Amino acid sequence: MTAVATAPATLVETPPPRGIARVTKSPYFSPGAAIVVFVLALFAIPAFFDAFWIANFTQMAVFSIVAASAGLLYGRVGLVSLGQVASYGIGCWVTMRLAFATSLPFPIIVVLGGVAAMLIGMLIGLPALRVSGLYLALVTLMLAAGMEIVLNTVKFPNGGSGFKGVAKTLSDIRPTRRPSFALTDVTYYRFLVVGAFVMFVIASLMLSHKPGRAWESIRQSEAAALAAGIDVTRYKLLAFALAAFMAGVAGGLYAGTVPKGMSIDAFNRQSAIFLIAVVIMGGIYSLWGGLLGAFFATCLLKFLTQNVVGHQFWTRFALSLFGFGLLVNLIQSTRVAEKKGIEA
């Protein structure tokens, strides 16, 4: 007679401690720190800084959204897109056109600008998702260059009639309207800060939930993600859509900062490359990197120009500084990876 085997007590399944299963702290965008920065940006900056600095912080708020969108794609999904300025430009164009053509509330048309950028981004992104790495960077760079030509030809609306909405005479040019509750520079800055905060919260929520985990898995190994049952195409497309939406909304918000005659300079090939330098310098593995990069590119340069070396040295050499910074950052990250014994 054999003894009946009984399961040892240690094998009895017990529920894991709740703390392990839960995400206790988001590494992407700590809510406490985000709220502190948000409140400071909303109240302290307008109270302590003059109009010149408000204008710079306004640019920073817009740029931080675009930088965060590019950083999200690169740092969290492993997709290098040099075409984020194309979505930025589309969002700006659609918002301006709707602002002149309709009487819809400004926040609604900004969202519609973001949706238009997202739809076009998805349309372009779907075939682009077949490629990755260098080829994806080149495709998106080509798309940015193509969009520059389109925007240069179509031109930004300025109060005229027809599809393009371009005025025929200088006297017909009108500024893009702002929301009725944010007509002054300070109130518009506050409106922008709220807009940027909302965008960062959306991105943070996505990163800390299922899409974020799927993106992380895809970034580490696409083959392993596929084997684990992750719908790689769907999640890559979602990342493209989110990034394009964020950039489009940023473009819409930017439309309200330019009083008359939007220039193509913010949406050209040089800006596309400058953006990736800013993103890499700010840091790609956290949404804070977008904010930091935007701070470097706007406020810090102005501060250095005014206080450290005169004659506009820092502003004039901004391109060189960011080019140098990009190079140093790449070399440094390679050294760190090699030191850790990990093949980068």
Next chain:
Amino acid sequence: MPGLGDFWPYIIQGLAFGAMYAVTGTGLVVLYQTTGVVNLAFGAIGCLGAHLAWSMLGGSLSKPTPHAEGWRILAYPLVVVVCAGLTVAYGVFIAPLLARRDPLVKSLGTLGVALLLLGIMKERWDTSKPRALDLPTKKYTVAGGVVTTTQLAALGFAILVVVVVTLFLKQTATGTAMRAIANDRDVSSLLGVPTRRVEALAWLGSGVICGCVFLMLPPLFKSLDQGTLTWFIIGALGGAIVGQFSSLTVTFFASMAIGVIESVLTPFSDSFQFMSDFRKMTPFVVAVAAIMWISRRRTVVLAGREMR
């Protein structure tokens, strides 16, 4: 609708620009094959060389197209020397620091150089006034169309470069070493191929090609515009992408086709305005279509190998 005769000057112009795309594409392909770097600073380096030559020629705003006289004739070789020197300096001192990274990061490094040089050029040379760097040139009338010696030189140079580089890669020991490195860098190194030296040679070749291109490009553009010249590389990538960064012949013909298509769409300005307006998108449309075609089958990389 324009007549056939209207196209002739544009075909000539297109062949000249296509030739410049082709030579640039050849420089990019050879370098990529040997080092895994797409040199996106090609345009910025060339543009800096052209600006230095312009200054050496005594360029000023009152003399937008200076002539070479006496010792100033050295300004033209200076373009090639500066381009070769800067490219080799990057290849020898900076590129090895990124050698273990994937081609994307290596290429992003060159974007940093492009921004660095562009910033210097914008600071040093006034960008608000038009400037040009001309080569001594003559005009000929061929079949009713005007052809300049610069256009002929560009076309001849492109053919020469493609033939010479192809023969060099196939017939010489260094060329074989370059192909071996392209195939497998680590194994080539184990077999005794001096990888560093061969890579430096590839950077040198690419730099010389860059210098030659930027001797002819400003006269063809009739301008020394920093943005146009620096980002000329993005258009030139079209042909190299069609050739999948490996085939010089395909790169050559694709680049020539892109140049001609881009140019012959110009006379449509009356009947099909949009074709004329968007003609500069040709390299991008061709390149994106080529990438889509190349990657029509989904692949994933597993343990360093591509799986379909």
